[in-house]
Amino acid sequence: MKYLPFFLLSILFTGCKIPVKRITTMPIKQDAKLTLIAEIPDLTHAESVAHDPNYNRLYVSVQGEQEPGDGSIATIDLEGNIIDRNFTTGLNNPKGIAVLEDWIYVSDATVLVEISRQSGEVTNRYKVGDEQSLNDVATDDKGNVYVSDIRSSSIYRLDADKRFTKWMNTLELENPNGLLAIGNDLYIGGWGSPGSENSEGNTQGRFLKVNINTKVIEKVTPVPQGNLDGIQVFDNNNFLVSDWRRGTIYKISRSGEVSVFMTSEASVGDILYIRDKKLLALPLNFQNKVLLYNVN
Numbered sequence: 001m002k003y004l005p006f007f008l009l010s011i012l013f014t015g016c017k018i019p020v021k022r023i024t025t026m027p028i029k030q031d032a033k034l035t036l037i038a039e040i041p042d043l044t045h046a047e048s049v050a051h052d053p054n055y056n057r058l059y060v061s062v063q064g065e066q067e068p069g070d071g072s073i074a075t076i077d078l079e080g081n082i083i084d085r086n087f088t089t090g091l092n093n094p095k096g097i098a099v100l101e102d103w104i105y106v107s108d109a110t111v112l113v114e115i116s117r118q119s120g121e122v123t124n125r126y127k128v129g130d131e132q133s134l135n136d137v138a139t140d141d142k143g144n145v146y147v148s149d150i151r152s153s154s155i156y157r158l159d160a161d162k163r164f165t166k167w168m169n170t171l172e173l174e175n176p177n178g179l180l181a182i183g184n185d186l187y188i189g190g191w192g193s194p195g196s197e198n199s200e201g202n203t204q205g206r207f208l209k210v211n212i213n214t215k216v217i218e219k220v221t222p223v224p225q226g227n228l229d230g231i232q233v234f235d236n237n238n239f240l241v242s243d244w245r246r247g248t249i250y251k252i253s254r255s256g257e258v259s260v261f262m263t264s265e266a267s268v269g270d271i272l273y274i275r276d277k278k279l280l281a282l283p284l285n286f287q288n289k290v291l292l293y294n295v296n
Contacts, residue, residue, distance in 0.1 A: 032262050033296040034280070038080020040290045046283040048136070048230070048270035049290060050097035050104075052117060057083055058272070058281060059104060060290055061094035068092055073106065073120065078279060080292045087120040096136035096179070096270055098145060105145050105158070107134035112147050112158060126164035128156065136230075136270055138179035138186065140212065148176040150191050155179070155210075172217050174205040178241065178270065180231040186210045187220070189228030189241055196224050203227070207241055207252050220256045230271035234261075240280075242271045249282075264291070 045063035052059060057075045062085075064070035071091035075083040093109040103123065104115040110131040114124040132151035139145050143160035146167065153175045157167035174190030181187075190205020197203055204224035210217050226243035234240045234251060240261055241250045247268050251261040267285035273295075280293040 034262060034293040035296060037279075037292040037294055040076055040080050040082065040292070042288060043074060043283075043290055044288050045285050046269070046288060046290050047095045047285055048097045049272040049281040049283050050099055051272060051274050052099050052104075054117065059087070059097050059099075060283065061097055061106060061270075063093055063095070063285070066093065071108065073097070073104070073115065076290070078274075078277065078292075080290075084120070088115050088122065090122070095134070096138075096147065098137040098139045100139040100143065100145060105137050105139070105147075107137050107147050110134060112137070112145070112156070112164065124162075126158055126162075128164060128166055130166070131156065135177055136179045136189075138181045140181035140186070141183070144181075146179050146181060146186060148179050148188070150175050150177050153193065155186075155188075168210070168215060170217075173210075174208065175203070176208075177205070177227070177244075178229050178231040180233070180239075181212070182233070184212050186212055187231050187239065189231050190224075191227050192224060198224075202245060207231075207239075207256070220254070221252060221258060222256065225250060225252075225258060229269055232271055232273035233275060234273060235275070240271065240273050242268050242282075244269060244285075 043062050048061040050059045060074045062072045069090050071094045073088035074085045075087045091108045094106045096107045098105045106113045112126040135148045135150045137147045145158040147156050153171050153173050154169040155167050158164045171193050174193050176188045177191045178189030188208040192203030192205040205228050206219050207221040209220050227245040229244040230242040232240045239252050247264045247266040249261045251259050269283045272281040278295040282291045
């Protein structure tokens, strides 16, 4: 869950205020064979990490303290050294990040922002007008950019001709959070819809798949798994999917088999896994930091 907007979402779903203290932290449990490379602190409410292979750097969305214009994109190298804390500034509430051609696309509250990969300058902003809480961003191999709206259970799309539209809107998307496009499929980490509450009153979502051509939705996991967030390819048959509230990273197969890969801390957001480098990056929102691991 993302700092303020997700907190408000919990209120919306449950009808009562859920205090932050209900989300507890715990020591990191390494179920996988991991080696900590670096801990990068002072990234205020870090939310998402994305890789730019052209510049061999990572982008981190830094939400700030919810003051207008205090959000930013920071850059770090693959060893965990800060390159530029202020690569892009003046954002309001940046979350998901995706890289496509010459641009970085970032969801920023109710706007999809286009940023130059070279300079960090904002080059365009896209908005339909009914967005409520944009979240993760993904791109496909046809040049389309997808962005989830967790509050309205919608997905918006910027096509290759730079037309921005509401692409899907249905509760069957289970208030989509994480996105990842592979071929003709768009994988979705659901936050959960009203009626999917667990014994603690928290909604839970499934790992879903949407056929981009037909918009048919498939439940990869038949039962809800948690407040799903970041999605990354782990190997030919498995994904890594983060559960924001529990701080768990699941390994989920294409056929829906679920196992625990590792357990970190609550508020682990839009994770990154660089498969050829075996590098795992965990943004920890409440803890204001990013952790880099080598996966042995």
